[in-house]
Amino acid sequence: MAPNPRVAKAFRAMKDIGIPEEKTKPVLKNLLKIYEKNWELIEAENYRALADAIFDSEEAEASETKKKDDNAEAEAAEQKKKLEEAERMKVIEEETQIPEEPERPLKRLRLRHQDGTPLKKPKLEIDDLPYAIPRSQARAEAAKEKQPVLADTQPDVANESLSESGLRLRHLRNKGKEPISPQTDDRELRSSSHRPSHGVRFKEPKPKETALSLIKPKDEPVTDDTLPPSAPLSVVRPDSSINGVSSTENNSPTEANENLNNSVVPASSNERSGHELATIPDESIVNLDVASSSSGEIKISVTCIKNPNLSVTNVDTLLKKMEDKCLRSYKILDSNFSLKKLMNDICDSLLDTDPEPDNTPPAEPLENGAVDVSTNGSVDHQINQLTADDLKSVHDINDIAKGQESVIISLVNEVNTKCPPAFHYIPGNAVFQNASVNFSLARIGDDNCCSACFGDCLTSASSCVCALQAGGEFAYTKEGLVKEELLDECVNMNRDPQKHCLLYCKECPLERSKNEETVGTCKGHLDRSFIKECWLKCGCNKQCGNRVVQRGIQRKLQVFMTPGGKGWGLRTLEDLPKGAFVCEYVGEILTNAEYYDRVSKNSNKDEHAYLVLLDADWGEESEIKDEEALCLDATYCGNVARFINHRCFDSNLVEIPVEIENPDHHYYHIAFFTTRKVKALEELTWDYGIDFDDEEHHVKAFRCQCGSRFCRNNKRPTRSRKTRYT
Numbered sequence: 001m002a003p004n005p006r007v008a009k010a011f012r013a014m015k016d017i018g019i020p021e022e023k024t025k026p027v028l029k030n031l032l033k034i035y036e037k038n039w040e041l042i043e044a045e046n047y048r049a050l051a052d053a054i055f056d057s058e059e060a061e062a063s064e065t066k067k068k069d070d071n072a073e074a075e076a077a078e079q080k081k082k083l084e085e086a087e088r089m090k091v092i093e094e095e096t097q098i099p100e101e102p103e104r105p106l107k108r109l110r111l112r113h114q115d116g117t118p119l120k121k122p123k124l125e126i127d128d129l130p131y132a133i134p135r136s137q138a139r140a141e142a143a144k145e146k147q148p149v150l151a152d153t154q155p156d157v158a159n160e161s162l163s164e165s166g167l168r169l170r171h172l173r174n175k176g177k178e179p180i181s182p183q184t185d186d187r188e189l190r191s192s193s194h195r196p197s198h199g200v201r202f203k204e205p206k207p208k209e210t211a212l213s214l215i216k217p218k219d220e221p222v223t224d225d226t227l228p229p230s231a232p233l234s235v236v237r238p239d240s241s242i243n244g245v246s247s248t249e250n251n252s253p254t255e256a257n258e259n260l261n262n263s264v265v266p267a268s269s270n271e272r273s274g275h276e277l278a279t280i281p282d283e284s285i286v287n288l289d290v291a292s293s294s295s296g297e298i299k300i301s302v303t304c305i306k307n308p309n310l311s312v313t314n315v316d317t318l319l320k321k322m323e324d325k326c327l328r329s330y331k332i333l334d335s336n337f338s339l340k341k342l343m344n345d346i347c348d349s350l351l352d353t354d355p356e357p358d359n360t361p362p363a364e365p366l367e368n369g370a371v372d373v374s375t376n377g378s379v380d381h382q383i384n385q386l387t388a389d390d391l392k393s394v395h396d397i398n399d400i401a402k403g404q405e406s407v408i409i410s411l412v413n414e415v416n417t418k419c420p421p422a423f424h425y426i427p428g429n430a431v432f433q434n435a436s437v438n439f440s441l442a443r444i445g446d447d448n449c450c451s452a453c454f455g456d457c458l459t460s461a462s463s464c465v466c467a468l469q470a471g472g473e474f475a476y477t478k479e480g481l482v483k484e485e486l487l488d489e490c491v492n493m494n495r496d497p498q499k500h501c502l503l504y505c506k507e508c509p510l511e512r513s514k515n516e517e518t519v520g521t522c523k524g525h526l527d528r529s530f531i532k533e534c535w536l537k538c539g540c541n542k543q544c545g546n547r548v549v550q551r552g553i554q555r556k557l558q559v560f561m562t563p564g565g566k567g568w569g570l571r572t573l574e575d576l577p578k579g580a581f582v583c584e585y586v587g588e589i590l591t592n593a594e595y596y597d598r599v600s601k602n603s604n605k606d607e608h609a610y611l612v613l614l615d616a617d618w619g620e621e622s623e624i625k626d627e628e629a630l631c632l633d634a635t636y637c638g639n640v641a642r643f644i645n646h647r648c649f650d651s652n653l654v655e656i657p658v659e660i661e662n663p664d665h666h667y668y669h670i671a672f673f674t675t676r677k678v679k680a681l682e683e684l685t686w687d688y689g690i691d692f693d694d695e696e697h698h699v700k701a702f703r704c705q706c707g708s709r710f711c712r713n714n715k716r717p718t719r720s721r722k723t724r725y726t
């Protein structure tokens with residue numbers, strides 16, 4: 001078909017002004033459509049409309065391209081921003097000491113030896129040690145020669161070696177003792193069954209227990225928990241003048257404080273429901289009477305002699321005032337909290353305590369004035385008829401340490417109504433019964449103390465005897481912080497024990513104490529570095545910088561109910577620097593045999609468990625007697641450390657053994673130091689070293705809620721726990 005001459009003419013006209021046909025064609029087509037084929041309009045003024053339309057379309061195209069370019073640029077900028085942000089986060093992470101993605105915990109070691117045959121040692125290449133701080137001559141040499149380290153070739157302390165960093169670290173070993181270690185399969189690493197020492201041991205329902213094991217841990221989210229009230233609260237003590245019909249709680253005037261807001265939060269060993277709050281004034285005599293009848297009536301009467309001119313107030317006003325006070329002072333979270341409900345709860349608790357009141361004789365007061373409810377059966381009930389067990393749990397929520405530490409340690413629960421657990425607060429370890437712990441001065445020879453020192457050992461030009469004992473350098477800086485090298489070594493060892501020296505007992509006291517037909521094989525014990533502090537026979541003064549742990553807790557700490565299902569936890573109320581001493585793990589010093597005995601007799605399977613082994617020396621000696629194989633049990637007696645929860649891998653605390661009174665290491669202290677800077681209100685956590693995979697392990701492996709991105713419990717099916725504990 002012959003081309004439309006008007007079209008050809010339009011093409012020519014455009015060509016004359018430099019516009020090619022292919023550009024003209026689509027625009028002309030469009031224009032014809034718009035002008036409804038009105039050629040006059042297109043041809044007017046020498047195709048001006050067409051030329052304009054073409055230029056317009058060119059402009060639109062250009063702007064479209066620019067837009068695209070801009071978008072691409074914006075995208076690139078966004079991408080760059082993200083990368084920068086990621087980089088910044090990385091730096092922050094590094095600065096806050098959050099560790100890098102760890103090697104995934106490997107499977108557990110398997111023991112291939114047994115039957116008394118000499119055992120091979122674990123194959124440990126020093127090259128594999130991230131920090132490679134050899135703590136004995138043998139290990140240093142092994143490092144040099146890149147030979148596998150044989151545990152039994154390690155000499156003893158007298159023989160310390162310089163670490164790469166120059167820090168001398170002391171071994172927990174005895175001269176001439178030859179620990180034996182089993183052959184291990186390199187392909188199968190890291191398990192808590194082989195993750196020895198210092199872990200919290202979890203009680204298992206079955207008495208058949210195999211071994212203690214521990215585990216490993218990130219930043220706990222900072223919660224906006226409020227600080228504790230500053231005025232200490234007094235503890236409600238049972239009245240020694242209980243008459244058997246009604247009870248009376250008298251607050252000693254010496255414990256008094258001006259306020260009317262003292263509270264007691266008792267909890268029985270069976271975990272009370274948190275309803276037993278009693279509010280009593282201080283400088284007054286408060287009588288609290290509770291009575292119930294067989295028809296189900298309960299009468300609670302509070303008599304308070306405070307102000308003789310007291311006029312009767314409106315009950316609603318009083319309730320409102322008290323509710324405000326409760327919400328404000330006791331940090332009760334529930335805005336619908338009501339005193340009436342609280343009283344109702346008290347009644348419920350009372351009924352729960354003894355649902356069938358009978359007419360047996362009134363309870364006999366205990367020595368300390370409390371009433372043992374086991375003998376109590378009167379129709380009248382006393383809200384403060386505390387059992388001996390209950391007495392352990394009469395906690396002062398404003399100082400759970402009851403004045404036994406040099407700082408106040410408050411307790412808050414803003415999550416639920418659970419009361420603090422039942423235990424006696426003790427500020428230092430105490431022997432339960434059979435543990436052989438001998439603090440005699442005669443045992444401390446000249447080589448165990450710096451008797452020639454004076455003043456502050458840390459300021460003297462040379463290292464003192466105590467420092468030499470720990471490897472030649474003081475463990476602490478002048479600021480009282482653990483030196484980086486030691487800290488990092490300990491953190492590292494805990495993170496990956498298989499890369500460090502595990503020592504194996506010929507006959508493991510732990511296995512022996514299980515009283516099974518055959519003594520199980522030793523699962524290995526970490527060869528740990530110690531801190532050696534100056535002590536009584538040292539010539540330095542009390543303020544010597546090499547005395548840190550023995551001064552006790554100095555930081556503001558708080559026991560709090562964790563929101564994440566871990567139960568109670570411990571947090572700091574102040575920012576802490578890296579390497580700061582927080583507290584030591586305090587409990588009853590038990591032999592392992594005593595501990596197993598305790599576990600087997602304990603019909604109450606406790607929800608939580610609180611055991612730490614003092615096994616740092618075990619693999620060093622050919623034979624450890626039962627009374628020397630010790631552990632710390634904080635179940636019934638302990639300090640704040642019993643509240644420290646576990647965090648896999650990147651916990652903010654690490655435990656370091658500390659020698660103070662005892663030159664041998666059957667007994668020593670376990671002290672917690674910060675692994676990085678810790679912000680106020682962060683939860684303090686510790687890697688227990690539990691192997692959540694170990695099916696045979698006696699440990700009651702809780703479902704870990706640590707929240708760490710390295711949580712070892714995350715990827716595992718819950719099958720073993722379910723079948724074991726239901």
Ligand SMILES: C[S@@+](CC[C@H](N)C(=O)[O-])C[C@H]1O[C@@H](n2cnc3c(N)ncnc32)[C@H](O)[C@@H]1O
Nearest residue numbers: 566567568608609642643645646702704705706
């Ligand atoms: C030494 S206690 C710690 C204090 C304990 N939360 C309490 O309320 O008394 C150890 C117990 O706390 C609980 N726990 C500790 N860390 C935990 C975690 N990461 N996830 C879940 N439970 C944890 C377990 O029940 C464990 O047996």
